[in-house]
Amino acid sequence: MNKQYKKADVVIIGGGVFGCAIAYYYTRNNPGKKIIVLDRNELCNAATSHAAALVTKIRAKKSFIPLSLETYQVVTEMEKILGESMDMKFSGVIHLAASEARLAELKELMEIAAEFNQPAHYISAEEAHQMSPWLKTDEALAIGYMPDEAYCDPYLLGTFFSRCAKMQGAEFIQGLEATNLIMEGNDILGVHTKEGEIIAGTTIVASGAWAPKFAREAGVSLPMAPTRSQYWITEKDAIFPVNSPIVLLPDAQAYARPEGGSLLFGIRERNSLSVSADVIPSDVKDFSFSPDKGVQDLSEVIDRLARFFPKVYDIGMKYYVAGFSGYTPDNNLSMGVAPGVNHLLMATGCVGAGISVSGGVGLAFAELAAGKENPYDFSAFNLQRFGAVDPFSPEWLERCARARSTKVSG
Ligand SMILES: Cc1cc2nc3c(=O)[nH]c(=O)nc-3n(C[C@H](O)[C@H](O)[C@H](O)COP(=O)(O)OP(=O)(O)OC[C@H]3O[C@@H](n4cnc5c(N)ncnc54)[C@H](O)[C@@H]3O)c2cc1C
Incomplete structure (x- = not known):
């Protein structure tokens, strides 16, 4: 035509x-x-x-x-235009380092925060636990807190x-x-x-x-390469206060944030999945490339997360979410x-x-x-x-998947 x-x-x-x-x-x-x-x-x-x-x-x-x-900046700008709040959640971020390598990265991150005029300071294990009662902090070497970080809908x-x-x-x-x-x-x-x-x-x-x-x-x-990300949302529990911070756990290659009285958490799988753009259907609803809703992937890495979130073994999972975005x-x-x-x-x-x-x-x-x-x-x-590069070749897909599996930052 x-x-x-x-x-x-x-x-x-x-x-x-x-x-x-x-x-x-x-x-x-x-x-x-x-x-x-x-x-x-x-x-x-x-x-x-x-x-x-x-x-x-x-x-x-x-x-x-x-x-x-x-x-x-633009969220505030658009809120003014529309006369509506986007209800962005300024929860702050707790960043827990539990190894020498991650400690060095946290120190660097705190310096970067200062360079960009973003507030950031260290907090004690007790303070972190108070804010996020689900978080086990006894392995922490240092905990950074960045109060101006947020999540949104x-x-x-x-x-x-x-x-x-x-x-x-x-x-x-x-x-x-x-x-x-x-x-x-x-x-x-x-x-x-x-x-x-x-x-x-x-x-x-x-x-x-x-x-x-x-x-x-x-x-x-x-x-x-189109690469799958997946996360889980737990059942509600009093240990997940609605206004608690985002938590980054680079030693577990995991992140978490509150989700209306539940905890939403994501963790890098041992083997991430990158696929050719040719095989992703045009309607991604309910299409995750994980017929078992990520159960196998989660079970392979759950011990990593349980070091900081022991309750993960017992708590029920309410939702599973997966989708594709482009990794390099x-x-x-x-x-x-x-x-x-x-x-x-x-x-x-x-x-x-x-x-x-x-x-x-x-x-x-x-x-x-x-x-x-x-x-x-x-x-x-x-x-x-x-x-x-041939972005459709198995070698390239494997390189991109590996990059996600080994990623430690949030
Ligand atoms: C599970 C998961 C968790 C994530 N968590 C975070 C996070 O915490 N923080 C963060 O910053 N990012 C996160 N991301 C990444 C974020 O979602 C993406 O980076 C972002 O949504 C990319 O937006 P996009 O517009 O490029 O792609 P998309 O939102 O995928 O939009 C692409 C659009 O193109 C349309 N389209 C495709 N082909 C055609 C065609 N031929 N004709 C017309 N339309 C077409 C599709 O219908 C689609 O609407 C996450 C992603 C996933 C999957």
Whole structure:
């Protein structure tokens, strides 16, 4: 089908938190310009609504921090526009180090917090236990506390972006799939859909786990692999106070946060699962690649977690959640201007941090799409940093899975 359906300055494939955030900043900064966001399902149905949604600011990877700081800033901005609270939970983070290696990392993190003017101080084991009664602290060598860290409802964050963007003139089309890119030589001219062509000056791929397929069409080998994250939510218990902090347990490769009187926790599996973008179905509801709801994966690593959360052996699990997002071998984002073609941007490779960094990512791509300078340093996220890779090969998938299995940070 070659008939023209719509025309815009920018078309975005994918209405997850990245697509919606880009639309927000683009319409805010370029009034009168036309942007269309296309999603084959509902907005934010995929990774975004499945996230544990820790909005981590203070991290070892410093290039992420300005992006996350922008997320905090824009939440306040959008709350003003909509006259509504997003009810972000400023719970703070407890970071427990129980080995010399993790202690050195915590010390470095505390220095990074100071460098970025973020409050952080050490607390005693008793104080930590008081805040999070489920937490066993006797192995702790040091415990850091960062009171300004938060988590959020990721669906609300995504839809705050889309609602504000809509008010500013963005068009969102749900239930319409981008089937292919429109290409003329090295120029990307928009996307094909079953309704016809959407012609645009700039095309942005923000299709999450499915992004490698569009990259392949454009001859770009996108260095990321769709990789599964999973977490569990326990039964309610008095040891999980609603207002207790997020807890990071790098020695257990685990994190936890309160969830309405229950505890939500995630832990890196012994063998993470990365799959080809070709095999992930378009509707991810109830599709986890874990028919046993992660029971086997959890049982392999539960002893690691029980060092700090002994009750995990007895407590019932109320919910299991899994989803795919794009991981890389160096746990750095994988995004930017697509090499070798014109007018194509890749807002991809979120390494399980897309909720945190969505503000900065949205602003960066909005500026790039408008032909302006990227306000952030994206050199660590460069799409060509691994050289020539085949993102669909078993070797590449294995490299990305291993990166997640060995990741210790939250
Ligand atoms: C279990 C889990 C826990 C997580 N926890 C955290 C966390 O604590 N903190 C954090 O910062 N991040 C977390 N993340 C990561 C975060 O969810 C992602 O980084 C973020 O949601 C990525 O957003 P996105 O817009 O790139 O992708 P998605 O939200 O997946 O959106 C992509 C969209 O593209 C659409 N699409 C795909 N193909 C097409 C097509 N051909 N045509 C039209 N539309 C298409 C899809 O329908 C989808 O809506 C977690 C992820 C998971 C799965």
